[in-house]
Amino acid sequence: MGRQPTSGYCQTCRKRRVKCDKARPCCGQCSVSGRRCGGYDLPLRMEVYGVHTGNNGARQLVRIPTASSKPPSAPTPELRLNHVREELEAAPAYFFATWNWAPFFRPLLLSAASDEFPEINKICFRAISQGYAGRSVGDGALQNKGRLLYGRVLSEVQLLLQEPAKPRLARLGFTMIMMEVYEFTINKVRGGSPPHHVGLTHILHHCGPETFQERRLLELYRCCRAMLICQALYRQSRCFLEDTPWKTVPWRHAHKTFEDRLADIMIHMPGIAEALAVPQNRPSSLDKIKTLSAALHEWRWDWHAANSACVRRVRDATASLNDAHLAPETPALVRHMLRTTLEFDTPRQALDILYYNAAIIYLAQLDAAARGQRYPYPELLTSADQRYIRRYVAADDGGGSGGNNSNPLLLPGQARFRCQAAAEAFTTLSCVTRLLATTPGMETVVTPSAIGIVYWVLRDQMQLLEEHLQLLLSRYAIFRDPERDFGGYFVKVGDGET
Structure with a gap:
């Protein structure tokens, strides 16, 4: 049997x-x-039985012990050691398989923990994966191993910060970013407030922009800049990286990518948010917002000229089934986000469009705050506005004339409302998640800021019913704890500061 x-x-x-x-x-x-x-x-698990005749003549089946039924002996020290080794080796695989943010940080973590960078990065990665695995499965011993490793990282970083050679000190920037990931993952620090941005800022100030002209260090600088933009947006305070030397000197021997040009625009947004806290600054802030919006439109047209053939809109295979369960009053834009996704050739292209739409939304919020509107700056759409959005959605889904199969993305001037930009950004997430989870190359760290900006439009500004919001958020694991991960990524100034 x-x-x-x-x-x-x-x-x-x-x-x-x-x-x-x-x-x-x-x-x-x-x-x-x-x-x-x-x-x-x-395998077939066998148990052997025989017929036993009792003293009263009754017959019954009784189990016959076999070698496999002997009580297990105490494991030898060698077996215990092998079990521990397996446990530790499995932690990274478990981490990447189960952490909801793993796809977004995976390329960076694997690259930073490579042999090109200090050994301390590998130790920090072990601290992250073991600490996470221990906490997730309730293994206190494994969790303590992660804490001990992280304590070792903190001690060694204190010593390494005294490094006189600037290129070697600059490489500690990756370590600081990994320490931010530890705080975000293990200590559950809010998405925009891990504490190590101060150390990262110290390293950049000490090294200066000229240190990051070498190719590998320029890649590191892009990651540092993305992290500090995220921090500045969360705190709504000006970042020193908006100064001209930090936008020019690292690229003396390299051409700027679309990612670089977009970051040059976004680095100014936190400073405008800070300035808006003073009502007297609002007229000049409107001029800056207009300048950044024009730069963003120019960026988008250039991106379109180079990449328009690299994106496709794909209808979700379960769209018909999903539609059957949606109430008739479900907004057209919600149906659109549930039934379609955008597919790109590379993760970088998908991230460009995600961050571009986040920038559009944030600038629109800054503009609303500068004009004295109160958060959450709801978009009060007229009947004509709603008809425009429905026509756009119908055409993009292939249900109307003038479909966008050749260019499924919104061009400057077509995104009249923040909800349209949020919908386009949302439909990139499937592709972003899948490609980052499998890409072998280096990608800039994907911070919570862009997704957080989109989240607050869905959460507060589109005025969705709770059931419609949950339908959208349930599609992606990154929305498991949105209030913690995304709290703060909206413009909190204006007459109704919250």
Whole structure:
């Protein structure tokens, strides 16, 4: 007699007692951890019984002990050690498989923990993965290992900050970013307020912009700049990186990418938000907002000329099933976000459009605040406005004339409302998540700021019913704890500062 296992896991994952992704012919968990997948052929578990005649003549089945039924002996020290090693080796795979933000930080973490950078980065990555795995599965010992490793990182960073050679000191920027990830992941610090941006700022100030002209250090500088823009948006305070030397000197020997040019625009937005806290600054702030909006439109046309053939709108395979369960009063824009996604050739292209739409939204909020409007700056759409949005959605979904199959993205002038920009940004998330989870190359760190800006439009400014909002947020794991991760990524100034 035997009992079939019900988990469907491969033999290796069942023995290790870890979650299996059930991929065939070899599961991804084994591939990531470097183990041989034992396959999915199910063993037969045998129990041997015999007929026993009792003193009263009654017959009954009794279990006959076999070698396999002996009580297990205490594990040897070698077996215990092997178990510990397996536990530690499995932590990174578990981290990448289960942390909701893992796809967005994966390329950066793997690159920063490579042999090109200090050993301290590898230790910090182990602290993150082991601390997360220990907390998630309730393993206090593994969680303590992560804490001890992080304590070691903090001690060594204090010593390394005395490094006199600027290029070597600059490489600690990656370590600081990884420490931010630890605080965000393990200590549950709010998305925009991990404490190590102060150390990162110290490193950049000490090294100066000329240090980051070498190719690899320029990539590092892009990551540092993205992190500090995120921090500045959260705090609504001016960032020193908007000064001209920090936007020019690192690129003396390199051409600026679309990512670089977009960051040059976004770096000015926190300073405008800070200035708006003083009512007398609002007229001059409106001029700056107009200048940045013009620069953003120019950027978008240039991006379109270079990349328009690299994006497609794809209808979700479950769209018809989803539509059948939607109430008739579900807004057209919500249906649009649920039934379609944008697909790009590269993760960088998808991130460009995500950040571009976040910048459009934030500038629109700054403009509303500068004109004295109160948060949440709701868009009070007229009947004509709603008809315009419905026509756009119908055409983009292929349900109307003039569809956008050749160019599914909004061009400057077509996005008249913040809700349109938020919808376009939202439909990039599927592609962004998938490509970042598989890309082997280096990508700039993806901070919570852009997604947070989009979240608050969905949450407060589109005036959606709660059921419609939850339909959207339930599509992506990054929205599991949005109030913690995205709190602060909206313009909080104006006559009705909150």
